[in-house]
Amino acid sequence: MMRKVPSLVDLCVRVAVDNVRYIGNVGETENHLLERILPHCTLDQLKHIEDSTENRDLSPITDKLWKEFYKRQFGDDSINILVERMRQKKVMYKWKQLYEAKLKEREKATQESCDRLRKRYLEVNAKKQSRQVQLCTKVPSSSAKRSYSGGVVANNIYNTKSGLMKKAKIEFINSREVKNIAAMKNKAVQRSHSVSSPVKRVTSSGPSGLPSSSSSSSKLTKPIQRRF
Amino acid sequence: MKKEETVKLISAEGFEFVIDKKAAMVSQTIRNMLTSPGSFAETEHGEVTFPEISTTILEKICQYFYWSLQYASGKETEFHIEPELTLELMMAANYLHT
Numbered sequence: 447m448m449r450k451v452p453s454l455v456d457l458c459v460r461v462a463v464d465n466v467r468y469i470g471n472v473g474e475t476e477n478h479l480l481e482r483i484l485p486h487c488t489l490d491q492l493k494h495i496e497d498s499t500e501n502r503d504l505s506p507i508t509d510k511l512w513k514e515f516y517k518r519q520f521g522d523d524s525i526n527i528l529v530e531r532m533r534q535k536k537v538m539y540k541w542k543q544l545y546e547a548k549l550k551e552r553e554k555a556t557q558e559s560c561d562r563l564r565k566r567y568l569e570v571n572a573k574k575q576s577r578q579v580q581l582c583t584k585v586p587s588s589s590a591k592r593s594y595s596g597g598v599v600a601n602n603i604y605n606t607k608s609g610l611m612k613k614a615k616i617e618f619i620n621s622r623e624v625k626n627i628a629a630m631k632n633k634a635v636q637r638s639h640s641v642s643s644p645v646k647r648v649t650s651s652g653p654s655g656l657p658s659s660s661s662s663s664s665k666l667t668k669p670i671q672r673r674f
Numbered sequence: 675m676k677k678e679e680t681v682k683l684i685s686a687e688g689f690e691f692v693i694d695k696k697a698a699m700v701s702q703t704i705r706n707m708l709t710s711p712g713s714f715a716e717t718e719h720g721e722v723t724f725p726e727i728s729t730t731i732l733e734k735i736c737q738y739f740y741w742s743l744q745y746a747s748g749k750e751t752e753f754h755i756e757p758e759l760t761l762e763l764m765m766a767a768n769y770l771h772t
């Protein structure tokens with residue numbers, strides 16, 4: 447009894463399918479044979495074969511394969527939209543090109559999202575940093591403190607013999623004092639939002655500072671009262 | 675082997691394979707060449723040249739012919755094909771209708 451002998455072509459196709467990952471240049475292999483083999487490729491394998499096969503356009507066979515890859519990756523809806531668009535414009539694009547274009551688009555969108563996210567993180571971090579206590583290398587001079595407290599100011603005023611000068615000086619200091627107070631108050635408010643203890647440390651220079659600040663306040667108010 | 679019962683298959687490199695006519699007839703193409711009355715020069719000398727088929731591939735094809743006869747007569751074994759030969763062998767087999 448004669449059993450049907452497998453043809454050599456069939457045997458070869460079987461081996462080719464089993465080894466499709468090793469196939470590169472398919473040269474002049476006939477279309478109908480490729481039709482049997484290429485559907486067994488993954489996306490990367492198909493791409494490799496097309497890239498390796500020079501001087502030959504495999505798209506008569508591969509176009510429908512690329513369409514299938516597109517569908518799997520981007521969904522039926524996307525495909526239907528594209529098919530409709532192509533029909534309206536009476537253009538036919540190769541599915542491989544459409545796939546690669548869509549992939550690029552997606553990658554770009556993902557990259558942009560990542561960038562936005564990273565920017566947000568940086569912004570939040572920067573905000574936190576700005577509220578932190580910054581270490582100064584320069585210690586505020588005691589004379590400056592006293593000027594805030596009004597000590598130096600008071601000296602200047604009391605040392606002046608001319609009334610006009612006195613008045614002028616008072617006005618000047620008042621304006622600066624007011625500005626300083628406002629500034630210091632603002633900073634105190636900001637800092638009180640973070641840690642409270644640093645605020646105390648910064649605004650007062652320690653136990654020695656306290657009496658001066660208390661005395662300063664009295665001295666501070668005096669000129670104003672005198673003024674009015 | 676009687677001469678009348680053999681054919682000579684010649685590869686691109688000029689290598690000559692002498693095989694049984696029966697084996698060669700497994701290929702539809704060769705069968706047509708050898709049986710078609712007078713249209714092929716091959717029938718006179720029992721020689722067929724294949725300028726596009728390399729020696730290695732032609733050898734493998736001859737092996738297939740014999741394997742095919744064996745298989746048809748009941749002895750079913752596996753015909754092993756080296757992966758690196760696959761594409762070329764496939765194209766030759768396609769051409770030879772075998």
